[in-house]
Amino acid sequence: MTNRRDFLKKAGLAAAAGTTALAAPAVRAQSKITWRLQTYAGPALAEHVIKPAIDAFNKAANGEMQIDLYTADQLVPTGELFRAMQAGTIDAVQSDDDSMASPVDIKVFGGYFPFASRYSLDVPTLFHQYGLNEIWAEAYGEVEGVTWLSAGAWDPCNFATIKPIKSLEDLKGLRIFTFPTAGKFLTRFGVVPVTLPWEDVQVAMQTGELDGLAWSGITEDYTVGWADVTKYFLTNNISGAWCGSFFANSARWDEVPEHLKTLFRLCIDSSHYYRQHWYWGGEAMLRAEGTKLELTTIPDEEWETVEQEALKFWDEIAATSPRAAKVVAILKKYREVMEKAGPPYRYS
Known part of the structure; x- marks a missing residue:
């Protein structure tokens, strides 16, 4: 009986120890x-x-x-x-x-x-x-x-400038802060693209280093302070987003x-x-209620020449690689579908 009691006692202790080990395993803390x-x-x-x-x-x-x-x-x-x-x-x-x-x-x-x-x-x-x-x-x-x-x-790409733009002729010679590919396209109309650090743009407008921006829509112009250093906003955009x-x-x-x-x-x-x-x-x-920028517009028939020039630009980009050609083909197909769909997708 003594040996049996000793066995059960030792077995119980071992079982308890095992249960404790299983219930609380060592866990390595995951760092954030x-x-x-x-x-x-x-x-x-x-x-x-x-x-x-x-x-x-x-x-x-x-x-x-x-x-x-x-x-x-x-x-x-x-x-x-x-x-x-x-x-x-x-x-x-x-x-x-x-x-x-x-x-x-x-x-x-x-x-x-x-x-x-x-x-x-x-x-x-x-x-x-x-x-x-x-x-x-x-x-x-x-x-x-x-x-x-x-x-x-994001937002569309419109011009915000110091001088008004009312025709394509007004674009010639303008020093514009814009994106690389957009700038390359705009050189066809006499625009001079300028690259600057983002935080230097507002000062560059005030010192005359820049004539304007083609970086955003009117929401950003107001939000970041560019509407305070420009006077005019061209309603025609070169991209809707x-x-x-x-x-x-x-x-x-x-x-x-x-x-x-x-x-x-x-x-x-x-x-x-x-x-x-x-x-x-x-x-x-x-556009409707803002008080800082005066709106200007290039007539539709004149702006249409810019859009047609963009289609030529698409073909030039398509020639740069098979994958670029695939993207351009998708853009053309999408354009075709939207035009066939009519309002509100596209207005003639």
Whole structure:
């Protein structure tokens, strides 16, 4: 009996010890993931085009991950964003392909590709329904170290200038701050594209280094202070919406758990949605009720020559690579569908 009692006692202790070990296994604490994300936008604009989404992500991530947001040129110049992200100097980027010099053949379609869109809804439709998502994923899949995540629409591209523009003749000789591909196209009409750091633009307008901007719609002109240093706003635009994207360093993206990847993608979609209504409403309200800029317009028949010239430009870009040709073919097909659909998709 003594031996039996000793056996049961020892067995009970062993069982208890085993239960305790299983109930409270040693767990290594997961350290919080921290990213540095730089946007193309300056501080005032970033408050709208990205900050709400990043704030929402940080709150919903519940301490598992935090994204620190930096604005235009704060960590690296905009033209170096891609290389810095690829090298891991920064973890993620919100920008267009064109101005950050992405080493892909479709970079010219980022930013403002002339007359590629008429309205902001054209951009997500082209990506989600006409195949641009797959083309962008393919292009960036060939580049080491960077993962393309999502594209969306921003505002149209209009001129804001010191002198009024009422004809194509008025464009000649104007020194204009704009995007690389848009600037290349506008040289056909005598525009002189000027590249400057974003934060230097307002001073350059005041010192006479610039005659104007073709960087945004009227909402940004008011939001960032450019309406304070220009006098006129040309209602004709060379593109109905800026096309920008979110990107991440591939190694850093791979470290993120799937549930946080899903959360980040949802917050990106939230950012896309916010910009749709913020810009759409802002463009109309400030044209109708804004007091800082006088509106001017180039007659439709004269502006039509600019649009026709853009189609020639499309063909030149299509000749640069098979993939670029595929994008141009999609843009032409989309243009054809929209014109056949008629109002409200396209007005003659």
